[in-house]
Amino acid sequence: MQIRITIIMLTTIILLAACVPARQLEERGVINTRGVDIAEDSSNQIETTIISYQFDAESEEITTTLSGTGHTIKGAREDASTEAGFILSPGQIRLELYGKEAAQKGILPYISSAVRDARVSDTMLLAVTNTSAKEILTEGQGELSLNTGQYLQYLIEKEIEEDSFPSTYLHDFTHIESDVGHDPVMPIIDLVENKPKISGIALFQDDKYVDEISLQEGYLVNLFQNTTTSTPLDISIPIKPFLKYIEKNQDINEDDELHLHVTIERGKSKTKMPNVQDMHFDTTINIDLFLLETSKLMSVDNEHVATLLEKEIEKAFTRQYETLFAKLQKAGTDPFGLGKIYRARQRDSNLTNEEWRKKFPDVTLNVNVNVKLTNYGTIQ
């Protein structure tokens, strides 16, 4: 009995072997990075630039760069594959770059194409480019030994690891984008001397790129939403209160700023809405930090200095939050996710994004920062 069943099974399997076409790894071009632009020839087509691995014994290069145009992102991929001797496969896309123009028009169509295809990974990174994605991917290659796509991917991953800005994996982006009262952000990649670099953080209104903030502010956005750990940060505070603690014989101007380099060991925030009608939010942020470097030699040898430093850093943070929030309100985008809190507090309402956009400029926010200097290194 058993033999018969086994034989029947094996023969049928072998007979039906042809049912799934085999595509071996080396026959595929595994796409690593994809850039999405809107074609310049005003046909409103999508232009993709693809960096894909090619496994060819003959050539030295592991990667190859291709581009194609089409009305859909998959169509553009097909177009690009006409110049490649292998099947372009989207299962390992690690980074997707959106050209500025494309991002301003809204990236949801591209994202939904990625989500619909079960083969595409949810852990791909998203970023916006300051010029066109094509330019970054082709011209950025110049000085790099690694391929641009991989280089950028390591770059962004490292920054996310350090909590420098909110993580921009596809699953985070789609989640935040489709949440009511929460807008996503993305890093902006720019070419500096033919080398790609993260130049700032892009603010999105839903899926549209509207404004840009600095990397430092990117951290503030992240700190507002998430608990951050081990983030290196530069802080500038007025030098005046510290004059007597600073080592003499350095030329100091009273209006100078004291620059500190710190590691934020742990930053945690909590946002409350004491009264729903007021449209007022209170945020408390607790920060533990290590002092690593000061721009002027100074000694932190008594508690007073430490408290003073903490106070000044707190002030600096509050100030930065105020300017940032004003900027956000002006841009009409809410990466802090205040609308989410509002929606959660609101009973019996089906808040929509449009409603929140109308209310957002009237929102007031009070940020209260508590800084704790925990460590000054080996010298006082």
Added chain:
Amino acid sequence: MRKSRKSDSKSIFPLKIEQLKEIITSKFENNTDLSFSTYEHLNKKIAVFYIPFQVTPEKAENLLLKPLLESKVEWTAASILNEIPLSSGKTTTKLEVILEDLINGHVFIYVEDEDAVAFYPMLNIEKRALAKAETESVVIGPQVAFTESLITNLNIIRWRIRSTDLVLEKITIGKRAPREVRLIYLKTIANETDVNTMRQRLQDLEVDETEDSNVLMQYIEDSSTSIFPQFYSTELPDRASYAISKGRVGVLVENSPTAILAPSTFFSFFESTEDLYMRWNAGSFLRILRFFAMLVSVFLTPMYVATITFHYEIIPPQLLVSIGQSRAAVPFPPIFEALFLELMIELLREAGARLPTKVGQTIGIVGGVVVGTAAVQAGVTSNILIIFVTLSALASFTVPSYLMGTAIRTIRFPMIILAGILGIIGIMFGICFILIHLLKLTSLGRPFLTPIYPFRFEDHNKVLIRLPQNFQWKRFASFQPKNLIRFQKRKADKKKDIDE
């Protein structure tokens, strides 16, 4: 059904010596080996006959012929037994017994006109000395292995288990060439059903001959079509006696250097007696390592084939690049590449096993190093696959049971084919199929996967991990031994506070 031997055959005695000679030689036609000599002693004719190379001639002459001819006693069948200073003498009147025992190395003495013949066992069994175990070699613990001599083997077992409970039942198997088989168990511990089942299977067996205990095992196993052995066959006396003392049934076959142990579980094939001799943590580690090795051995190459052929998505990019580059030059699809390499490894193994030890080692080195490197350089295989295939071959040799190791190596091939056809779904199908198959298997009527299924919590201290000996105060409960308790659990150490 095996028929019991006819016991009602008539006595052929008394008769003249010439007649006897005629009868016996006629049975041994074309067989010139029979030595039949006649002596005159006190006016009586005495015939002594035996098959020379089956008996020890010096023994026969010194111990039997000398006293026989030098003594002044008047010989009859009865007085031979009485007067000759040898034990184990017997008389018989039946021709069948004479013929059978002639072959079995007995010396027969017939005094003319007596109504019985006396005979003494003087067998000369050519046997090798006890040697180290080869297929199941161990690092620590007893090294000796069973030999081809049943008597020696029984002797070893008896010395290891010096208990009056030990039963060594004798069963003869084979119609054309009968062979002695011993059913060994401890009568106060072994489960009676198991003993009866095994005895029944042995007695019911109707075959012309059994070549070896491994052959016998295949006759009496629960499922003869399965790829997995269901009884454990071992050449280690300590392993056999350990199993028997824990209530299992052992079978020793004449002229076979391996013992059969039953019932066995799937997991017992991955246990080595070494685990018991080691500290419990090291022993448990080794045991888990072996299970892990089995998984590696069965799934590593199929996973490679499946991922390279279909699911490149599940390999992280860094790894993907190195695999892709090593694959780039290979002109075959992964399934053929993998089958080719696996076959090559099997060839090397087989050649190594067949050749004399020294040559085998050389072949191993030549095959492993030279052919492997050459294959990669020639672009026939990728070097990553070489690593995988070698690893999985190595892993399969960690299984203490050679039969199980071979089964595991064989399973790999259908798994590779499934992986090459249907990718990860194929592998999963293979896993499910094997698991269901294992669930269906029984060993001597007992489920093969116990104590996992049927689940027995108390037995888990000796399967995947081996707890310290003090914790093992119960025998393996899944086999329902007659006497479950090995020793009284030591009274919990009195609760003592620190520094008391």
Added chain:
Amino acid sequence: MDINVKMKSNLRIQAFYLFFIISSIQLGVGIMGAPRIIFIEARQDSWISIIIASIYIVIVLFVMLHILKQYENADILGIQVDIFGKVLGKLLGTVYVIYFAATLLSVLITYIEVVKIFIFPELSSFVMGLLLICLIIYSVLGGLRVIIGVCFLFFILSHWLLLLLIHPALLIDPTHFQPAFQASIAELLKGARATSYTFLGFEILFMVYPFIQNKEKAKMPIFLASFWSAALILFTTVIAIGYFSHEQLGRREWAVLALFKIQRFPFIERFDYIVVAEWMMVIIPNMILLMWGVTYGMKRLYKVPQKTSLYTVSALLLIACTFIDQHFQIQKVINAVEKAGFWIVYVYPFVLLLLVLFKQGWKKRKGDDNNAN
């Protein structure tokens, strides 16, 4: 046909295994899509719906056990014949058997669809169906002992998947559950009803009950099993609601599978592939139990040898799964099974209990009358 089943002692099983039978038949293809279906009805309060549904199931299980206790050693087929008479009872028994077969079909085609979407778009339904049916036949041929072994083993071997949900669980956004208690009672009940397909399957208790050796201990494993499957569905639903935004969850067809996409290790990633394959271990116990129900039911009702019905039903299933391969056809089958299951599993036991109790009372009175005379 005997109302009570005479069981050989070597076929009996320990009550302890009921846990694995009930939970492995409840956890099947349903759980992959359950969060979305419940969420559509009850929004962020879905967890309440699941709790309501599981409480209801506990009540149903009580009723089922109570019915079974009225008889010495009977299954649903025997009880129906006892209550409704031979013709109607057998007819209802046939309905049961057909319902089992239909559920089996729905599981089969759903899994084939998932494999096609996630792993092999080009795979033919026939091959996939053939593979699964081979496994079903192979294990059902081993009888109930092997079937329960498969349930037990595959239950253990598939639950490591829960570990992969830790990462998405850490990414839960608590505001997705606020404001809580927004859904109306009607919506909550609708949500609870939406779980019915997922929770289906525990009616197999009606069939395996006569095989239980220590019936007095049967209660505990049964309730634990229904608790466990409810807990798992609750767990996955909560993670899915917290992990996906409301809009996303409303559109994700197989939300639970998508949860596995983000887990990464240095040597392996994209666990959704592995999970879809591993899910075979989740659905096979499911399917073989149903298949056993069909074959055993046919034997009890019409004395058809189990092997005959096994091969026939398998062939029919294979044909059916080859032709039903479009998404909306599959949905239709699932909906039909869900509707039928709702009445057969969630409502009918109450009716049956009333009838059984009525009949018992009537019999007793009659007996008393006889005694009085």
